[in-house]
Amino acid sequence: MTAPSFKRILLKLSGEVLMGSGQFGIDPATCDRVATEVKEAVETGLEVCMVVGGGNIFRGLAGAAQGFDRASADYMGMLATVMNALAMQNAMEKIGVQTRVQSAIPMASVCEPYVRRRAERHMEKGRVVIFAAGTGLPFFTTDTTAALRAAEMNCDALFKGTSVDGIYDADPKKVPTAKRYDSLSYDRVLADNLKVMDASAVALCRDNNIPIVVFNIRDEGNLSAVLRGEGASTIVQNETIDA
Template identity: 75%
Template sequence: MLLPNSKRILLKLSGEVLMGEQQFGINQETVAELAREVKAAKDTGLEICLVIGGGNIFRGMAGAAKGMDRAQADYMGMLATVMNALAMQNALENLGVHTRVQSAIQMDAVCEPVIRRRAERHMEKGRIVIFAAGVGAPYFTTDSGAALRAAEMQCGALLKGTSVDGVYDSDPKKNPDAKRFDTVTYDKVLADNLKVMDASAVALCRDNEIPIVVFSIREKGNLARVLAGEGVQTIVQGNK
């Protein structure tokens, strides 16, 4: 196990990953494959909670950039994360994995409100908890929501599954000579603006000593490899 003290982890998935090869929306086959990866991780004995972004449906900052009120756009983005959470819940339940969706915006007809103690009991009983709607307030990203929930749930690590295989010193899509870090400190990520997560999320993880593990979720089986300490990833942590 990569992080031996991590009985409980939070997995943050970008909404774009759920698109698969589509340009937008939810690809059911991709979601089903992600659910299988999450189930395999749970079967190792881990307690898992999930946070999924909403960028495949609506991104608040993009809406604001086009003239929409930022707060209104962010609320729309939060609702997109609830849709993604319900899609993932359906895929996991189809595999026989019991799940609960907890939303920071109350909508009792489709999911529970975020209640920390209840979420802890769910995980102790072997259920996967999917946290939706970010922190329930505008001007915060789902990265901040993931860091907040990881701290609340006392997770041993925050795993961020994205489209890239770690943290680079520059954008690998624009610079073919970009160098990937095996490990990097929170302070360097913040000082060099390395775009791992937004600054408030990184600072929250730093203050609570929660390692951030960045890896590519698009590569089949990579979550299991990362958890076993074998996959390609970058670990963001404090000075050793």
């Protein structure tokens, strides 16, 4: 890999990514593959922090729809993200990547509490920091958490690993003729209600001028390729020409 154009990034993964080809739960092989790609990025000198969702274990909105109190369901989803964070920590430390998990909900027996300045020091020392338990509050998604932590950590970009290779004007799985964008403005994403991230997350990135890079994390080696500027992706940023 050549040196990336960013010094510090936040990598946002959906919990579903960790399922691999399964229907639920955590696939160790997928965790190992993602960990290897993160290690390659760190070895270039890039500082990396991460947010992982919990949808492979429990999703707050889905739980609320089934009769759970929304706040309780969201807290359950936050705890699911801690499990995913610990799984990713295990996968990375097996291959020699120093990793720290910081939780917005204190649980000292398994991970550190979230402390912004401590997280920054970890990254400066080459450690990967995984932020777990969302914001620690219900009614906020892990997309919003990712945007918030990216702003707090002064990240140069937020990389969102998904199951598609960018942002489309329609669901490419349902509309074969859907158009993929190479670049978009934040305002276009919000105005067209493009379902890449929650509106609050996009607005937060816009207000802090943090580019959002959307790419397919399921394709092996794609994180490294996108960091080199070679892989397929869509970048959302200020004052860009939509194309």
